[in-house]
Amino acid sequence: MNIRTALSYVESFSHRHIGSRAEEVSQSLAVVGAPTLDALADRLVPETIRYRAALDLPEALSEVEALEALKEMAAKNQTFLSWIGTGYSNCRLPTVIQRNILENPGWYTQYTPYQAEISQGRLEALLNYQTLISELTALPIANASLLDESTAAAEAMFLCHQAKNTDGSKVFFLSQGCHPQTIEVVCGRAKALGIEVIIGNSDQYAFERPTFGCLLQYPTTYGHVKAYEAFAKAAHDHDALVAVACDLLSLTLLVPPGEWGADIAVGTSQRFGVPLGFGGPHAAFFATSDAYKRLIPGRIVGVSMDQDGTPAYRLALQTREQHIRREKATSNICTAQALLANIAGMYAVYHGPEGLTRIAERTHAWTCVLAKGATALGHTLTSSSFFDTLQIQLHGCSSAEVQRRAESQRMNVRIFNDTTIGISLDETTIQAHVETLLTVLHPKGQRTALDMEGVSEAIPSSLQRTSVFLSQPVFHAYRSETELLRYIKRLEARDFSLTHSMIPLGSCTMKLNATTEMMPISWAGFAGIHPFAPRSQTLGYQQLFSELEAMLATITGFEGVSLQPNSGAQGEYAGLLAIRAYHHSRNESHRRVCLIPTSAHGTNPASAHLAGLDVVEVACNPQGDVDLEDLEKKAVLHGANLAAMMITYPSTHGVFEQEIVKICSLIHAQGGQVYLDGANLNAQLGLCRPGDFGADVCHINLHKTFCIPHGGGGPGVGPIAVKQHLVPFLPGHRHGSVGTEASIHPVSAAPWGSAGILPISWCFIRMMGAEGLKRAAQVAVLNANYIVKRLEPHYSILYKGKNGLVAHECIVDLRKVRTQTGIDSVDIAKRLADYGFHAPTVSFPVSHTLMIEPTESESKEELDRFCDAMLAIRKEIQEIEDGEADPKNNIVKNAPHTASCVVKMQWEYPYSRERAAFPLGVSTERNKFWPSVRRINEAYGDRNLCTVCIG
Numbered sequence: 001m002n003i004r005t006a007l008s009y010v011e012s013f014s015h016r017h018i019g020s021r022a023e024e025v026s027q028s029l030a031v032v033g034a035p036t037l038d039a040l041a042d043r044l045v046p047e048t049i050r051y052r053a054a055l056d057l058p059e060a061l062s063e064v065e066a067l068e069a070l071k072e073m074a075a076k077n078q079t080f081l082s083w084i085g086t087g088y089s090n091c092r093l094p095t096v097i098q099r100n101i102l103e104n105p106g107w108y109t110q111y112t113p114y115q116a117e118i119s120q121g122r123l124e125a126l127l128n129y130q131t132l133i134s135e136l137t138a139l140p141i142a143n144a145s146l147l148d149e150s151t152a153a154a155e156a157m158f159l160c161h162q163a164k165n166t167d168g169s170k171v172f173f174l175s176q177g178c179h180p181q182t183i184e185v186v187c188g189r190a191k192a193l194g195i196e197v198i199i200g201n202s203d204q205y206a207f208e209r210p211t212f213g214c215l216l217q218y219p220t221t222y223g224h225v226k227a228y229e230a231f232a233k234a235a236h237d238h239d240a241l242v243a244v245a246c247d248l249l250s251l252t253l254l255v256p257p258g259e260w261g262a263d264i265a266v267g268t269s270q271r272f273g274v275p276l277g278f279g280g281p282h283a284a285f286f287a288t289s290d291a292y293k294r295l296i297p298g299r300i301v302g303v304s305m306d307q308d309g310t311p312a313y314r315l316a317l318q319t320r321e322q323h324i325r326r327e328k329a330t331s332n333i334c335t336a337q338a339l340l341a342n343i344a345g346m347y348a349v350y351h352g353p354e355g356l357t358r359i360a361e362r363t364h365a366w367t368c369v370l371a372k373g374a375t376a377l378g379h380t381l382t383s384s385s386f387f388d389t390l391q392i393q394l395h396g397c398s399s400a401e402v403q404r405r406a407e408s409q410r411m412n413v414r415i416f417n418d419t420t421i422g423i424s425l426d427e428t429t430i431q432a433h434v435e436t437l438l439t440v441l442h443p444k445g446q447r448t449a450l451d452m453e454g455v456s457e458a459i460p461s462s463l464q465r466t467s468v469f470l471s472q473p474v475f476h477a478y479r480s481e482t483e484l485l486r487y488i489k490r491l492e493a494r495d496f497s498l499t500h501s502m503i504p505l506g507s508c509t510m511k512l513n514a515t516t517e518m519m520p521i522s523w524a525g526f527a528g529i530h531p532f533a534p535r536s537q538t539l540g541y542q543q544l545f546s547e548l549e550a551m552l553a554t555i556t557g558f559e560g561v562s563l564q565p566n567s568g569a570q571g572e573y574a575g576l577l578a579i580r581a582y583h584h585s586r587n588e589s590h591r592r593v594c595l596i597p598t599s600a601h602g603t604n605p606a607s608a609h610l611a612g613l614d615v616v617e618v619a620c621n622p623q624g625d626v627d628l629e630d631l632e633k634k635a636v637l638h639g640a641n642l643a644a645m646m647i648t649y650p651s652t653h654g655v656f657e658q659e660i661v662k663i664c665s666l667i668h669a670q671g672g673q674v675y676l677d678g679a680n681l682n683a684q685l686g687l688c689r690p691g692d693f694g695a696d697v698c699h700i701n702l703h704k705t706f707c708i709p710h711g712g713g714g715p716g717v718g719p720i721a722v723k724q725h726l727v728p729f730l731p732g733h734r735h736g737s738v739g740t741e742a743s744i745h746p747v748s749a750a751p752w753g754s755a756g757i758l759p760i761s762w763c764f765i766r767m768m769g770a771e772g773l774k775r776a777a778q779v780a781v782l783n784a785n786y787i788v789k790r791l792e793p794h795y796s797i798l799y800k801g802k803n804g805l806v807a808h809e810c811i812v813d814l815r816k817v818r819t820q821t822g823i824d825s826v827d828i829a830k831r832l833a834d835y836g837f838h839a840p841t842v843s844f845p846v847s848h849t850l851m852i853e854p855t856e857s858e859s860k861e862e863l864d865r866f867c868d869a870m871l872a873i874r875k876e877i878q879e880i881e882d883g884e885a886d887p888k889n890n891i892v893k894n895a896p897h898t899a900s901c902v903v904k905m906q907w908e909y910p911y912s913r914e915r916a917a918f919p920l921g922v923s924t925e926r927n928k929f930w931p932s933v934r935r936i937n938e939a940y941g942d943r944n945l946c947t948v949c950i951g
Contacts, residue, residue, distance in 0.1 A: 014772030024860035028786040037778035043803045046658045049693040060769025063516040074525025076540030082412040082530035085424025086179045089271040096481045100488045109498035110712040116314040117931045121491030122712040123313035126301045129345030131948040135469040136251040137265035138258030139287035143298040145341035150185035150749035152266040152284035155297045156243035160213025169210035175202045177220030181749045188745025192612040207238040218246040223389025232261030250387040252360040264288045273347035277756020279531030281715035283340035297331030304941025306934040332606035335567035339711030353470040359427045363388045366429045368455045373438040389424040396443030405440040472949040494932040502858045506809040506841040506851025509704035520759040531750040548762045557691025560727035563719045566753035571699030571718025572607035577744040579644050579673045581729040591643040599652040599845045624653030624799035639670035648677040652845045654809040655801035664694025681705045683808035686774025697722045706761035779856040780808045790867040794874045809853035821880040831895035835869035872920040896931040
């Protein structure tokens with residue numbers, strides 16, 4: 001034994017993250033025809049952009065070292081009890097939900113449930129969530145979550161505008177009682193769209209100007225519980241829609257908005273068991289009337305049936321989604337907050353209507369006790385009607401004094417001005433807390449005896465809820481932990497996740513979400529912080545942000561980074577607004593044209609539209625690259641008004657375009673900026689950097705390249721990285737003391753967006769180090785090319801770049817197969833479930849194709865298993881071509897096959913049960929994944945729309 005070598009050994013995390021061992025990498029390289037990973041990268045990446053230096057990143061840490069470093073950061077954060085409110089509340093996450101959903105890879109590693117047959121578990125959980133929202137708001141249609149309350153409010157404004165755009169009105173009324181961060185986000189979104197916002201008192205607004213919509217807060221940010229029925233009637237009399245941002249827990253006690261005339265209800269479900277996380281991720285909700293079901297943003301889960309008539313869930317009304325409607329979309333929403341919505345929905349299932357009501361009543365009761373004590377001390381309440389929040393005008397002491405005393409007791413209160421504070425209680429409030437708060441409120445800080453005699457409720461009888469809610473069986477069946485645990489596990493068993501096998505989705509990068517990366521998100525030092533806590537209490541988070549921003553800037557070659565956007569689409573929107581602000585600063589606000597290749601993801605044109613830009617499409621050539629002739633023609637034609645070009649690199653077609661430097665130069669020559677969509681950044685790590693080859697701004701999907709899990713459809717995080725000239729325009733946040741005078745408006749409710757999951761990406765980068773990240777990208781492109789080599793003798797590969805290679809993903813072209821046999825990409829997607837695989841991306845970016853991305857986390861053994869399945873399916877298709885199988889009644893068209901289908905007495909198919917359920921490569925010895933339903937009838941679900949629990 002070499003003592004020196006033994007003492008210096010530290011296990012590299014990159015060997016755990018990258019699936020193939022060194023000998024497997026060599027075997028794959030031999031198949032691809034490259035001697036080394038570096039040689040393969042040299043053949044793939046254009047020499048003009050190839051990055052030859054080592055990334056200037058800190059030395060890689062072991063998993064133990066990374067966790068120790070994060071523990072030190074978490075310890076620098078002070079977890080005070082925050083009574084700040086503004087839409088964020090302390091809450092209790094039931095440990096059975098924490099362990100079995102939030103911390104369970106069977107729930108956090110699934111993809112968006114576009115393959116409904118293998119997603120029935122989370123679809124049911126999301127339907128529970130929709131039912132919860134619909135019942136509490138008394139509005140019939142709810143979606144499966146949005147990003148946060150403020151952006152959901154902005155989406156409500158846009159829905160109102162879309163619904164009422166016939167009269168040309170550009171005025172939107174915004175109540176001054178809304179949360180301050182919501183006012184900022186809504187006003188910013190309105191400015192980009194040319195909408196005039198009038199902020200005022202809803203009691204005094206007389207609709208003197210044509211108004212298309214209004215936004216109220218219920219209760220207000222000051223805690224006031226107001227009657228809005230008369231206002232809603234006046235709005236409707238003036239042909240305006242009414243949206244309301246409401247507190248979900250309060251709706252167990254208050255008359256719901258759907259009963260007093262609201263057309264739309266939005267808010268956050270955070271207080272239903274979701275940790276504060278310094279602002280996110282949290283699931284926002286959006287509910288509306290049936291009239292606007294085709295305008296509602298985000299995803300909607302609906303009830304349909306499968307081909308055997310069994311009830312089944314699916315995503316409904318997908319034709320209104322942005323990836324289909326592009327610049328005509330009503331929203332650019334791509335990522336939802338499915339994981340957090342599942343937590344909130346399960347919280348409601350566990351507590352039921354009676355439990356939720358008791359939590360609300362207890363919260364309200366302690367608020368009433370505090371109110372009596374505060375007035376007894378000589379202070380004045382600004383409203384006698386409230387739910388959980390008091391606005392208190394102080395007498396005999398200042399806000400600063402109260403704040404100092406509160407902080408000495410490790411509590412935070414809200415400061416309105418020198419003499420007015422706010423206190424918001426919640427389900428964690430106990431008697432000791434109220435006693436301490438009264439001591440804090442005492443003019444001299446003296447302890448005050450708690451007087452609970454004669455305390456009366458503060459909700460007027462006219463505003464008290466009388467209607468029944470959550471009567472469905474699911475909200476009454478699982479009161480014990482045993483029963484809830486079994487329910488959670490039953491749903492999990494119906495869902496396909498990375499715990500079963502690879503998920504080869506192109507453009508989505510479904511890689512390992514390492515356990516070490518995930519652990520810190522549950523720590524109190526990260527999870528228990530209010531987003532508006534004083535900076536002095538969040539020093540650990542500030543260190544995390546600073547280090548993560550610096551590492552992302554180094555990796556991408558940019559000078560500035562904003563972590564605020566809480567999805568990739570929000571990153572697109574923020575980046576484009578930064579570009580618009582830059583042009584405006586140069587007196588070139590007329591630059592409004594955005595060039596976008598026809599191959600772009602649907603969020604690109606949708607985001608450009610929401611940013612107030614005019615989309616002009618650029619053609620692609622037969623090789624899938626941007627058509628340079630068409631680009632140059634349109635760049636020159638629109639030169640005087642050119643704001644930007646949006647381009648994905650490597651391209652949406654999965655190749656490294658050789659002329660990317662020239663493309664950027666063409667845009668810059670006309671005074672435009674280059675926005676690079678970072679969806680495919682995983683292929684660039686350490687190999688090239690967008691900031692070096694001409695891009696001005698790039699968004700980074702942390703839920704793709706940097707290991708934040710997809711969570712069954714969210715959360716996501718989409719920071720933007722920019723060149724130096726755009727740094728002053730990065731998103732600001734007045735209430736988080738972020739940004740400069742030149743900053744664009746906030747694009748998220750919280751100053752740092754979904755800060756609670758940023759430790760995941762910090763951990764990934766620190767544990768991989770420069771060499772690990774580079775090897776990850778190299779193995780990712782190797783794996784994609786290995787799949788191409790195995791499949792191309794039997795399938796047509798649509799696009800290849802220079803030297804006949806793809807980047808990190810490949811596209812299998814099934815158009816000829818479809819013409820000859822009737823078998824489409826969807827059929828293969830369903831048959832793959834029988835083989836134990838999630839389908840690749842279906843019909844994007846080209847119809848009737850499959851886009852495959854294996855990532856670096858999968859072993860060669862797993863890649864071979866997937867390829868074997870694809871080749872076996874090709875033989876099944878060949879049987880149709882050869883006339884051996886019926887074109888309509890065959891093993892591919894009838895897929896997937898459920899256990900109940902296989903074991904039923906009458907077997908009506910012209911192939912064996914064994915072939916249906918256990919095809920080549922699937923044995924009874926390996927865990928068999930059984931789809932819980934047969935192929936779903938998509939049209940039936942839309943014709944008979946049902947978006948809530950039945951029964």
